[in-house]
Amino acid sequence: MPDHHHRFQQLLCKRKEEGILRSLNPRSEGIDFYSNDYLGFAGNKQLQDILLQTVISNPQLLSGSTGSRLISGNTAIANDTELYIAEKHRFQAALLFPSGYNANLALFSTLPGRHDTIIVDEQIHRSVHDACRMSNARKLKFRHNDPEDLDRILKKQDGHCYIAIESLYSMEGDFAPVEEIAELAEQYGANLIIDEAHAFGVFGYGLVEKYQLQDKVCAAVMTYGKALGAHGAAVLSNHLIRSYLINFASAFIYTTSAQDIQWMSIRTGYDFLEDHPESAKKLHENITIFRNQNLKSPSSATSPVQAIVIADNQKLKTIQNTLSDNGFLTYAVYSPTVKEGTERLRICLHSFNTEEEIVRLAEIIKQII
Structure with missing residues (x-):
């Protein structure tokens, strides 16, 4: 092994010793309480049949795109x-x-300039942090979901600011005060960018649509690998921002376009979502059932993501393993993904979970904690 690779080995060994070494494993069989497939669209047979018939009628959808959209892939x-x-x-x-990660990479590495400041919620998705590292702008953090702290920071800024938030946070399972933050952005002339990855589909077309904030945000990001059961993302904005991204966003310019089947899956998913409101209704009923089990959680009462904070790593592993032994698939989140001392069991609820499954899941957790 080359000398400079020893550091890699040491860091991997350290993670293994701490019990947080990541590895790729086949998808487990069991009762799903860990995927982002909130509405069950990823495995919906009716939706699959619609897509299959579309492909049979238009087999060219499966063709490779052959290049970036600026060359041959449009x-x-x-x-x-x-x-x-x-x-x-x-x-x-x-x-x-092609993904929400790429969309955020394009936005935050491209729009803010050298003399701008990006102010991010401290729990913003890693993709935004990575994009900020590619930007020439300065990055500041404000306390999670705290408009007063954001206001304090904005008051101190001389140059132009961008504000980055999620409408629904995937680790905490709580909502951003989007209306208050939109008002602050307007007050200080800042550009607000909202990632709607976990709200889209679960709450209609997202919270920007719900609160009619289209004219108060610089851009909104919709991702389709969660409630829609597809893959990819869209940046929603005005014609000027779209044109600017096409011309200056490396994450857009220098990547091969996805195949048309991906775009068609998104389009079909929108229609399916509109035609099947009962899926979201059933999901929200299941969220209520879970909340009625009275497990302590920092998550919002109507969120499909419910976090159970268990700062004891060994206890967290025990709970996850016990649930797995009983056929329940959940996800344990350790630091550094979350702050040390805030490790948690992340439970995702779905439209296809049954009341019996939800109650039993909660019973097992309560027996251990």
Whole structure:
């Protein structure tokens, strides 16, 4: 092994000793309380049949895109899907990306300039932090979901600011005070960018749509690998921002476009979501059932993500393993993914979970904690 690789080995060994070494494993069989498939669309047979018939009628959807969208990879389906998405969300324009990570990378590495400041919620997704490292702008953090702290920071800034939040946070399972933060952004002339990854589909078209904030945000990010059961993302904004990203965002310019089947899956997913409101209704009923089990959680009462904070690593492992032995699939989150002392069991609820499963899950957790 080359000398400079010893550091890699040491750090991996350290993680293994701490019990937090990551590895890739086949998807487990069991009762799903850990995936982001909130509405069950990823395995919905009816939706799969619709997509299958679409592919049979249009086999060219499976063809490779052959290049970036600026060279040979742009298609009528990509363009039409963007127009459709923009209209659905009542924005001027949309721009598709192969993933939410790429969308955030494009936004925060491209829009803020050298003399700008990006102010992020301290629990913002890692993709935003990575994008900020690629930007020439300065990055500051404000306390999680704390408009007063954000206001304090904004008052001290001389240059232009961008504010980065999620509408629903995936680790804490709580909502951002989006209306208050939008008002602050407007007051200070800052550009607000909202990631709607975990709210889209669960709460209609997201909280930007719910609170009619389209004219108060610089951009909103919708991702489709969660409630929609597909893959990819869209940046919603105005024509100027869309054109600027197309011209200056490396994450857009220098990547091969996805196949048309991905864009068509998104388009079909929107229609399916609109035609099946009962899926979200059932999910919210299940969230209520879980909350009625009276497990202590920092998560919002209507969130599909419910966190159970267990700062004792050994106890956290015991709970997860016991649940797994009983057929329940959950996800234990250790630091550094979350702050040390805030490790938690992350429980994701779905429309397809049964009341019996939810009650039994809670009973096992309560027996150990």
